[in-house]
Amino acid sequence: MDLFLEQLLNGIAIGFIYALITSGLALVYGILRILHVAHAAIYALGAYAGLGIYSITGNLFLALIVSMAACSLVGVAIEKFVYFPLLKYPPYVPLIGSIALLLGIEEVLRLVAGPYIHAFPAEIPVPGFHFGPITMSPVLVTVYLVTVIVLFGLWFLSTRTELGLAMRASSQDIQIAGSLGINTSRIISTTFIIGSSTAAVAGILVGIYFNQVYPTMGAVPAYKTLALIVVGGLGSVPGAVLASVLLGISETLLIGYANIPLPRDALAFIAMIAVLMWRPQGLLGRR
Amino acid sequence: MLMKFVRVMVAGVLILGLAAGAAFSADTVRIGALVPLTGAAAADGLSALNSLKIAVDNVNAEGGILGKRLELIYYDDRADAKEAVALAHKLIGQDRVVAVVGGSYSMPSRAVATIFQEEEIPFVAAYAVHPDVTKAGDFCFRNGFLAAVEGKAAAKVATQMLGAKRIALLYSDIDFGRTLSEGFKQYVSKNAPGVEIVYDQAYPFPEKDFKPYLSKIKEISPDLIMVNGYYFQTGPILKQAKGMGIKSMILGEEGADSPKLVEIAGPSAAEGFMIVTNLNRDDERPVVQNFIREFKGRYGFDPDMVGASAYDGLMIIVDAMNRAGTTDAKKVRDAIAATSNYNGLTGVIKGFDSEGEVVKPVQVQIIKLGEYRYFAEVDDPEVITP
Structure with a gap:
């Protein structure tokens, strides 16, 4: 039982990390209908920016803020200079551009910071917890806290503010939203700012959780998150979060209790195939 | 006409360049x-x-x-x-x-x-x-080293030098990890009666989260965990095992032979970790x-x-x-x-040897104060000859 609870807590943490990376991708897909693969590179950039600022100042909060700002800037630049001019072409054209950006940013990170893995030994101002035989390390507690705060913020923003209303309207039909007086170009930029800042938070959290920051850290998330937004329902942020948490838990429990011969990463794609067969609109997507 | 001239010029420059290169290489x-x-x-x-x-x-x-x-x-x-x-x-x-x-x-x-x-x-x-x-x-x-040679050497270290009786194997799911583990198991079944492999599991190459595997290993509580993988896999294993309070000895291989390992695992989790490899830092x-x-x-x-x-x-x-x-x-x-x-x-x-495989002793290194140090050397001909 203790083992099960420990596994469950770890599984939810992994799911939360997936959720942080995937929600930004779902936001962008919702508004532009683009598979923003380069989102994973922004996540890696966020980890590097955070690590850079942290090793200079030793202030984790400052590192978080600067990294979010840097990622927002790059995210908006990608939207303005790469995606916007490509929107008039079929969707695979911006996708190709996005893949090129992913590889390009990876190599820029390598050129600037070197190919070696950097450790991220952050001092975390959060205590660990002991519930009987269950231990939650400070890092694990941080992952829970930060994810809950960010996800709550996203929920509040999109359901309780006018900006959220405009974002949802634009994601339903951007032309009609525009004709009703919503400044859609500003809404698109705002979406990229929110998505990219979330990716920055995820990058820093993952960097600390696994104590590793390296140029190709976005490679696995780049494809796994694609499967996750399909499972959740393309463009649905709550769906993406639900799919992420479910995947994190099932991956962890399957490895812990069944010696499956399949690699862990295959699970996301099995789920994607299953969803496409039986519920093509995704867990929480609309038809 | 102009194009033809350009082509001739380009060809000329190329030939000159090649000739210069050849003259230089002499x-x-x-x-x-x-x-x-x-x-x-x-x-x-x-x-x-x-x-x-x-x-x-x-x-x-x-x-x-x-x-x-x-x-x-x-x-x-x-x-x-x-x-x-x-x-x-x-x-x-x-x-x-x-x-x-x-x-x-x-x-x-x-x-x-x-x-x-x-x-x-x-x-x-x-x-x-x-x-x-x-x-x-x-x-x-x-x-x-061939993976099989390194696996046999690691098994010798685990069973004879460290005296482990119950051993868990956790390896990267690539050719190298699997072959090394095969070599390890072969040596154990041939040369180490009474030693038991109590856990045998491959993990996918890009794995970062080893807690599901380690939870299981913690329950089994083996004398030694043989981890086959690169420093970016073995480093997190050491860190996470330490965090979970696992007390078993941990032995790795040349993939973990990098100063980055200590950085990723953290100095306290890396202390006492051993590997089989080919570079002996204390060789005089x-x-x-x-x-x-x-x-x-x-x-x-x-x-x-x-x-x-x-x-x-x-x-x-x-x-x-x-x-x-x-x-x-x-x-x-x-x-x-x-x-x-x-x-x-x-x-x-x-x-x-006749296949072109190197024959040299296998080095056993241990991390002391954050650096790889000499622990032992395996040079039995039957282990190191492929």
Whole structure:
């Protein structure tokens, strides 16, 4: 039982990390209908920016803020200079551009910071917890806290503010939203700012959780998150979060209790195939 | 008319350029190298290249090869087989190298080994582990250990030196991890009666979260956990095992031979961790101590076994050319095959077997105060002979 609870807590943490990376991708897909693969590179950039600022100042909060700002800037630049001019072409054209950006940013990170893995030994101002035989390390507690705060913020923003209303309207039909007086170009930029800042938070959290920051850290998330937004329902942020948490838990429990011969990463794609067969609109997507 | 003129001009410039290149190459010995400098394997490629540069400078400082300057021509193969094949043809056709060091991973090295074999150019793979690399033919050699050799050596360390009775195996799900574990199990079933493998599990290569595996291992509570994987896999395992309060001894292999391991695992989790590898930092022979000092001085951090293996890969070729007194491919091939008790950076190389596999002692290193130190050496012929 203790083992099960420990596994469950770890599984939810992994799911939360997936959720942080995937929600930004779902936001962008919702508004532009683009598979923003380069989102994973922004996540890696966020980890590097955070690590850079942290090793200079030793202030984790400052590192978080600067990294979010840097990622927002790059995210908006990608939207303005790469995606916007490509929107008039079929969707695979911006996708190709996005893949090129992913590889390009990876190599820029390598050129600037070197190919070696950097450790991220952050001092975390959060205590660990002991519930009987269950231990939650400070890092694990941080992952829970930060994810809950960010996800709550996203929920509040999109359901309780006018900006959220405009974002949802634009994601339903951007032309009609525009004709009703919503400044859609500003809404698109705002979406990229929110998505990219979330990716920055995820990058820093993952960097600390696994104590590793390296140029190709976005490679696995780049494809796994694609499967996750399909499972959740393309463009649905709550769906993406639900799919992420479910995947994190099932991956962890399957490895812990069944010696499956399949690699862990295959699970996301099995789920994607299953969803496409039986519920093509995704867990929480609309038809 | 204008186009034709331009074409003639371009052709002329190209021919002149080639002629200049050929004239220049006459007083140098050109040895080629393939190293992954971009993409996921870039860290290992840079280690290899950095060490190769030291080797080239050492050779040239001591008068070069056969009175000529050694020139290293290297390309980035991205650890990609398709890329490597094109670059191998470039090394042969354009650069006319006389021998090649393989400073890359198994997939590209296997692919190019057959090309160098066909063109009869001596090829020494520095640290690629796949058996097929040397099976390409008699022009192909390997300076790293076969996974099976390393697995047997690790099993000897675990069962005889550390006295483990109940052992858990956790390995990266790639050819290397699986073959090493097979070698480990073979040794245990043949030479260590009463020792039990209580857990046997592969994890996918990009894995970062080892807690599901470690929870299970914690429950089983083995004497020793044999972890086969690279430093970016084994490092997190050490860190997470420590965090979960696992008390078992942990033994790893050459993939974990990097100063980065301690950084990733954290000093307290890394302390006392052991590996089987080919670089002994406490080896007092000048070739080892000079290299470590030079590497650290130039690049600001400690060398790893990938770099050391690449260094030896090149030096084995240089040594063979000096003994053969020529750069003629067949004679160099014969001289490499006849290598005996060569004073290498990665140990005294007893020689190569008929397959082109190196025979040298396996080093056992332990982390003390955050650095790899000598623990033991395995040199039983039945373990280290492939």
